[in-house]
Amino acid sequence: MCGIAGLWSPTRYSEQTEAHAMKMADALYHRGPDGRGFHFDADEKLAMIHTRLSIIGLNSGDQPIHGVESDGTGGLVLTANGEFYDYKRLRGLLRTGGFDFTTRSDSEIALKLYRKHGLDFVKHLRGEFAFTIFDPEKQQLIMVRDRFGIRPLFYHKSGAGFFWGSEIKAMLAHPDLPREMCPRAQLHQMMQVMVPGMTLWKDIHAIRPGHMLIVTRKGDDFEVEEKRYWDAEFPLDGEHDDLPDEEHIERVREALVESIAFRLEADVPVACYLSGGIDSCSILGMAAAIQQSPVKAFTISFDDDRYDEASIATEMAEKAGADQDILRIKATDLYGKNFEDAVYYSERTFYNTLGVAKMLMSKHVTENGYKVVITGEGSDELFGGYAQFKADYFLHDPAYAESAAGEDMKKRNAIFSGSVLAERQISHPAFEEVMGFTPSWIQPWMLVLERVKPLLSDEFKEKLGDYDPVAAIAYSLDKSMLDGRHVLDKVQYSWIKTMLEGQILNWGGDRVDMANSLESRPAFLDHHVAELALRIPPHVRVRDGIEKWVVREAMKHVLPEVLYKREKFAFMAPPAHTDKAKAAEIDKLIGKWLNSEQIARHGIFDEAKLNASIEEYRKSDDHAQNTRKDIILNHAIALHAMDELI
Template sequence: MCGIAGLWSPHYDDQTKAHTEKMADTLYHRGPDGRGFLHDPENGLAMIHTRLSIIGLNSGTQPIHGREDDGTAHLKLTVNGEFYDYKRIRGLLRTDGYWFNTRSDSEIAMKLYDKHGLDFVHHLRGEFAFALFDEAKQQLIIVRDRFGIRPLYYHKGDKGFFWASEIKAMLAHPDVPRNVCPKAQLHQMMQVMVPGMTLFEDIHALKPGHMLIVSRKGDDFEVEERRYWDAEFPLDGQHDDLSDEEHIENVRRALVESITLRLEADVPVACYLSGGIDSCSIIGMAAAIQQSPVKAFTISFDDDRYDEAHIATEMAEMVGADQDILKLKATDLYGENFEKAVYYSERTFYNTLGVAKMLMSEHVRKVGYKVVITGEGSDELFGGYAQFKADYFLHDPAYAQTAAGEDMKKRNAIFSGSVLAEKQISHPAFEEVMGFTPSWIQPWMLVLERVKPLLSDEFKARLGDYDPVAAIAYSLDRSMLDGRHVLDKVQYSWIKTMLEGQILNWGGDRVDMANSLESRPAFLDHHVAELALRIPPHVRIRDGIEKWVVREAMKHVLPEVLYKREKFAFMAPPAHTDAEKTAEINKLIEKWLSSEEIAEHGIFDEAKLRQSIEDYRKSDDHAQNTRKDIILNHAIALHAIDELL
């Protein structure tokens, strides 16, 4: 795990080295164990690497240079992330005559590229973002993993092509403009981004499962975007026709392999442990695989309605794990910690869970761990979210259990106003693209409804007739939706938007790497994913039980209370639920939503925003106050982010 950045420019000059040092400085948190540079004035190229040493502790310096003796001297490489099963691949490459300069996993990408050309990405397994320069072809290839677990951004402008693990590294270079995009600000206010969009105009996120092939054309660069993988569900009725027992055993086998690979490192590996099935399954399997106590880290909130630590403790005791519980108070989630989470995430967030996870990563590093295995991705692949079940109940004629859907909403009433909408709404663009408006986006459409009246006339004029919900819907690939089952459509639309933009961003890599901690989501191994995509919907959700096949596959390692428990969204208590939290968010409001800040940024109509805040302070409607909490979190962060980056 590391940070990477670089530039390829016809304007390479005497200041380039100083600029790249500043770029590297912004990525120190991603790689405090060392930094490396390639400066190639002849080609106008600079490559930057900040290292977090996990594998090959004493021989993993980057950028990695190819070798004359195996014909790869024209290649240069920087990698952020992990390639799994690399020892087997290195062995195969050696038989083909390739030699290695390091003992790290990263170097296999260079040799596989030389052997297979651009098809080399299909041989890579793991969580990664990397840049590979081919001097002979005058091409730069940047690649991001299949789900976007590791971040990677780029900018093409008059001064050249720039890339980096985080936007702040590019903004450290004077030739990269920092023009804030009003459309992106609106998307962040409603929580959902269009794939590839960032807060800044002309700075793009490389989409998951994509590569860019950048070719030099005189003093300009030609950029080709190529998708090499997607979460492709089979057509409805063409899922794997296997017995329940076969599905269960296949899932169990795939997860054992994925977790085994992610336990490999030259430093100790721990696990995150919440009260959910996913992290509990991982720690149960990890304990069985390594046959020794696993270090488990758990977050505990000071609100019993949101706290799952007691279930996590039951799991830890069951497998003999060494559990470490971080107890967080209201005051921990706001103030300077809130601002730090915004800085590292480079985007707004609706809930302070990201702040909590950032504090957990800080604690894990202080205890002495650099790597944790996490449970992200299981809900996306196996139908775990309440919103997914809601659409299954509503839109599958064969299932048609609307009463069950209403019961589910009652049991999850605490999340009304955040991840669950309190009323059904629709949008014509989603009706056109998917045949219905998925339940997962409806809460954010309701947020948008409440945001629009708060916007200033100037800001609305900059937006024109832009429709963010339509932009999200039309960003989805119709060929991956047409002819699919309703559950597959919902899961696909979430995977392409919220998984990468939320779960893996301010809920994953960005707040973990804020403290130089590598997180490894075992469920997002693409071998596990490709298996899950082929499992029939009624095996993923059975009789209203979400992730049924995972429950059955992990039944032998789960306590009974967890095996039978319905999915409970993991989130921090909203500000309005506690007087101390309310006091803390009021301090942020005073600092970041002052008259001066509102005037400077020009997003909000001050009178309307003030009235909205006053109404919020007087209300006792949980759903509406939860939504106001969301809007305030976003508004505070939008003002803060421009000054923090």
């Protein structure tokens, strides 16, 4: 795991470039504290930067890696962030084919595969990665991001050149990068959901998951081609794999065992994150069986029993014989400087302070001597785990037409009303056009948008014009991947393309883990597991209202009975309004970042209307509405803090 950055600047490359590159590397220190490397080429006007967190090949594998072959051809240069699994087998095949290796690093296989297969090399890569290859013969920079966007990678093109980085702060460390915020992106962050590829900063873009960029120099300018090499393609409705239940169960079990085994491989100790959900518990159980020795398990515990899952996690740890470490997080831990640090590392706003809690956990894990954890993200996305997914299944699938299952589920999940579950139905014509219905997962954020719009200043509204963020999200989806699909497949696909990368894997994953130099490896998001999951029939993923049924059955032998039977419970931190200590802490942030001076400087909100909304929130005891106000306040504070912190 590492940080990468760089610039290709035909018109601005100078004696100052190396000093600028050093500052860009400084901004990525947390991603790679074990070393740094540079490739400076004044003839090509190119600088490539790498900061290293050493996981594999501890004494060999410094980057950039140069790809000159034994016959003198090549001259390729690689900087990579992440892990390539199954690399030992691929190294053996490549050696047999006449390719030599100069390091023990897994990253070097990308160079050899590119030399052998050209741009088709990405289909041979398995893992979590974001990397760049410079090809001097073709005058091209090849930039690749993994299939789900587990690892971040951003870019900017202007007259000053082409710039990139694992984090935007590394790019902004260069004086030629614009720092202007995009009003449309600010609105999207206020409602939580971003358009794929969008960032808060104008003209700075994220490479989309499953995509590569081919950047070709054309004199002093660049031609940028975006190419999709993978997508979460569900089969047409009725064309899923028609197999006996036991075969589906066994295939899932085998795929997960292989994925977890790959992610246990490292030259440093590997731990597991453990919550009270079946995903992390399944991973811990399988890791213990594969490793055949106690696994270190790290658990977050909140000071509110309604949101705390530590007791269930402990039951799983005892069953697996794991060495459990519980980090107990108090109300005051989630705000103040910790909140601001989470904003700094995430480079975006967040609706819930779970990201703050996970950042504190990553710090705790590294302080206990671990650099790598295996995590459970992705299971809900692939196997139909979220309540919002079931809500649409119950609502739109004829099998549930006369059932009260949807209403029963909402009652059981009432605590999440106002956040991940909408308290009333709402629709949008763009989603009706693209998907045939408005998915339940976006409806809470549409309700947030309804609450936000009246608080905006006239100046900010003028900047937005008639821009419709919900329509922009809907039209960003590839309709050809939705047409003819089952309703469950549609909602899973739309979530994977938006919220998985923009939320779960960002401020809930890589960005807050790597804030403390911790590599997280989500085993369910191995693309071999994913491609298997996509072909499983909806009624096997969700059976008789039981989410992730096939995963439960596959992992039944390692799960405690209470967990095997437990309904999915959204993992989030208690919102600010749930106790006086949290309310007092968020009030301090309001005073610092939402005061008259800050509101006037940023021009996003109408001060009188925002203050009236805050006073109403302080006096209200409506849980759903206060949860929504918590969301708005979290976003508003972060938006005002962002440019000062980064």
